[in-house]
Amino acid sequence: MNIDHRVIALIDMDCFYVQVEQRLQPEFLGKPCGVSQYYTWKGGGLIAVNYEARDFGVKRGMRGEQAKELCPDFHIFHVQEVNGKANLNRYRDASADVFRVLNANFKLVEKASIDEAYIDLTEDVQKLKDKKLQLTINDFSTTHLAGFTTKTEDERIEILNKWLNDCQLDDEKRNYDLLLGAYLIEQIRKKIKDQTGFFCSAGIARNKILAKLCCGFNKPKKQTIFTQSDIDHIFDKTPVQKIQGLGGKAGERVVELFQVEYIGQLRKYSLDMLQTSMGEKDGCWLFNLIRGIETTPVSNRNLYKSISASKNFPGKTCLDTIDKIRTWCYNLAEDVFNRLEKDRAENKRRAKLLTVICTLATNETITRSCPINEYSIDRFANDTLRILKQYNKNSLTSNIYTPVIHHIGISAGKFLDNINTKSIADLFSKQTTKIETITSTENIINCQEEEEEEEDNNTEENILEKPTTTTLPIQGDFFRKFQKFDEQTKIQLKSENKTTTSSSSITSFFSRYTSNENILNCSPNKIDDHYITCSKCHKSILIWNMPEHEDFHYAHELQIEENKTNSIIKSSKTIKRKNTNQTLDSFINKKSKM
DNA sequence: CATTAGGGAGCG
DNA sequence: CGCTCCCTA
Ligand SMILES: Nc1ncnc2c1ncn2[C@H]1C[C@H](O)[C@@H](COP(=O)(O)OP(=O)(O)OP(=O)(O)O)O1
Ligand SMILES: [Mn+2]
Ligand SMILES: [Mn+2]
Numbered sequence: 001m002n003i004d005h006r007v008i009a010l011i012d013m014d015c016f017y018v019q020v021e022q023r024l025q026p027e028f029l030g031k032p033c034g035v036s037q038y039y040t041w042k043g044g045g046l047i048a049v050n051y052e053a054r055d056f057g058v059k060r061g062m063r064g065e066q067a068k069e070l071c072p073d074f075h076i077f078h079v080q081e082v083n084g085k086a087n088l089n090r091y092r093d094a095s096a097d098v099f100r101v102l103n104a105n106f107k108l109v110e111k112a113s114i115d116e117a118y119i120d121l122t123e124d125v126q127k128l129k130d131k132k133l134q135l136t137i138n139d140f141s142t143t144h145l146a147g148f149t150t151k152t153e154d155e156r157i158e159i160l161n162k163w164l165n166d167c168q169l170d171d172e173k174r175n176y177d178l179l180l181g182a183y184l185i186e187q188i189r190k191k192i193k194d195q196t197g198f199f200c201s202a203g204i205a206r207n208k209i210l211a212k213l214c215c216g217f218n219k220p221k222k223q224t225i226f227t228q229s230d231i232d233h234i235f236d237k238t239p240v241q242k243i244q245g246l247g248g249k250a251g252e253r254v255v256e257l258f259q260v261e262y263i264g265q266l267r268k269y270s271l272d273m274l275q276t277s278m279g280e281k282d283g284c285w286l287f288n289l290i291r292g293i294e295t296t297p298v299s300n301r302n303l304y305k306s307i308s309a310s311k312n313f314p315g316k317t318c319l320d321t322i323d324k325i326r327t328w329c330y331n332l333a334e335d336v337f338n339r340l341e342k343d344r345a346e347n348k349r350r351a352k353l354l355t356v357i358c359t360l361a362t363n364e365t366i367t368r369s370c371p372i373n374e375y376s377i378d379r380f381a382n383d384t385l386r387i388l389k390q391y392n393k394n395s396l397t398s399n400i401y402t403p404v405i406h407h408i409g410i411s412a413g414k415f416l417d418n419i420n421t422k423s424i425a426d427l428f429s430k431q432t433t434k435i436e437t438i439t440s441t442e443n444i445i446n447c448q449e450e451e452e453e454e455e456d457n458n459t460e461e462n463i464l465e466k467p468t469t470t471t472l473p474i475q476g477d478f479f480r481k482f483q484k485f486d487e488q489t490k491i492q493l494k495s496e497n498k499t500t501t502s503s504s505s506i507t508s509f510f511s512r513y514t515s516n517e518n519i520l521n522c523s524p525n526k527i528d529d530h531y532i533t534c535s536k537c538h539k540s541i542l543i544w545n546m547p548e549h550e551d552f553h554y555a556h557e558l559q560i561e562e563n564k565t566n567s568i569i570k571s572s573k574t575i576k577r578k579n580t581n582q583t584l585d586s587f588i589n590k591k592s593k594m
Numbered sequence: 595c596a597t598t599a600g601g602g603a604g605c606g
Numbered sequence: 607c608g609c610t611c612c613c614t615a
Binding site: 367 | 608609610612613614615
């Protein structure tokens with residue numbers, strides 16, 4: 001099967017938590033509503049807002065009170081509280097209702113979040129083809145085309161009808177597959193509505209990124225088809241940050257380093273240039289993406305990989321005594337315990353690792369793990385407490401805890417199946433020698449078993465290229481590049497996962513030691529706030545992006561000389577620098593706020 | 595004083 | 607592996 005010939009759908013529930021609440025209290029259907037947590041503080045923070053309320057400008061993240069100002073009839077549902085803590089089980093259960101419908105109707109369904117699923121429809125579409133259905137506009141009553149924005153229903157029908165006839169008569173553009181996919185999704189959305197009461201929207205495309213993107217084009221209660229011929233003209237107007245995976249720092253890097261606003265503007269850059277700036281893997285992923293190619297498979301995972309409970313204790317609500325901390329350890333442990341027991345009964349598996357996360361007044365976040373030998377509230381709570389006590393600077397006899405705690409989280413993961421199916425037994429046999437010790441080998445197997453992991457090239461090369469030196473963040477990239485000349489080259493461009501740019505070493509370097517002098521050293525030219533002017537192109541560049549920007553010119557020059565020497569650039573893995581300013585900012589902001 | 599989740603990659 | 611950082615709902 002050609003990876004470009006897949007049919008992928010992304011289904012996303014409309015204002016999901018609100019619909020869950022409205023299903024319980026139908027008298028609020030049609031009225032502007034939202035869901036908030038912790039209503040004591042200014043009406044609580046809204047985590048979901050329905051479309052009626054959005055018309056008034058109410059948005060997620062607003063306070064309940066603020067929403068009331070914009071929309072006096074706004075109704076606020078409150079997340080259930082148990083032991084003084086938000087409990088999201090109602091939404092998890094509603095999510096399970098939806099996924100039961102999906103899993104009953106499709107083979108390959110990936111739970112991407114509490115309210116969305118990717119479905120690989122490729123096979124279903126092929127089967128449907130044999131039936132030679134005569135489809136009409138009535139089979140597509142909520143379908144839109146990503147390439148056309150229609151103002152009226154008549155217009156939608158006119159345009160869709162034309163397209164429908166086109167691809168049924170002559171499938172030169174291979175759009176018929178997408179049409180059948182859209183047909184299947186119209187059906188399943190109707191089933192979801194009938195069997196759960198919930199409305200949803202969907203995107204249908206040839207890969208996950210496009211399906212996700214276009215799902216948002218027409219909401220609520222609608223679905224959108226994104227054809228391959230839409231790629232160029234839509235990407236030319238799609239802000240970089242709208243692409244999943246580029247909503248954060250990676251997207252900022254793209255915008256800064258290439259001086260672009262829309263993802264389509266990257267088309268003029270060579271693979272080498274993208275890789276030089278973004279790294280081999282991400283550069284390759286971007287290069288393909290903007291040509292409509294993205295090969296991340298829909299995985300078959302239906303179950304959670306971790307079950308966690310956490311709570312913030314901002315400002316004066318901080319935990320400053322052992323007694324308070326113990327109480328919250330128990331509250332969180334109980335929530336996790338209840339969900340783990342349910343999970344064990346339903347899924348015949350047990351979590352083997354407990355991870356405790358806390359944020360202290362010093363603004364450090366600490367993460368520590370310990371094995372789970374038995375599901376028990378006491379044990380979860382006491383393990384958590386024991387770990388937290390290790391960071392108490394006060395005397396062990398005192399009830400006072402310093403520094404105060406602003407966040408605690410407990411997470412259970414590393415699930416191990418109880419039942420020895422043949423395949424699992426086989427997998428175990430390989431490293432049976434050390435089972436007892438919760439060690440992770442088994443867990444890895446477990447993970448890999450449910451995940452794709454089909455072809456796993458790159459590892460060898462990556463290891464070879466791992467930069468072993470801690471480079472100072474000072475115009476280092478040129479230097480490093482030449483150091484790498486001798487490296488054997490090749491490197492199959494197969495990598496397709498985007499994500500992450502991180503560099504903990506550099507971050508901590510800055511957080512710990514610097515003040516501006518170190519940062520200023522990076523900049524050859526003039527400092528104008530955080531920007532400097534590049535001597536080559538005279539554009540304003542954020543100073544911490546300057547080294548990559550220089551790489552960019554370097555790559556550009558090489559390219560202009562039309563020589564290949566691909567290997568050199570390809571094999572140079574950029575050490576990713578961090579947006580130091582932002583790191584420090586958030587450090588300071590958090591500190592001052594908490 | 596946005597909160598409470600959850601998934602994943604890279605580093606040592 | 608454990609842990610940190612990143613990205614998303
Ligand atoms: N930042 C958040 N914090 C806590 N819960 C969130 C957050 N974002 C989303 N959720 C929850 C509430 C949402 O109803 C649910 C699904 O999110 P999402 O699909 O992004 O929006 P939505 O379903 O409310 O509206 P939409 O119709 O736009 O999809 O997840
Ligand atoms: Mn949604
Ligand atoms: Mn969603």
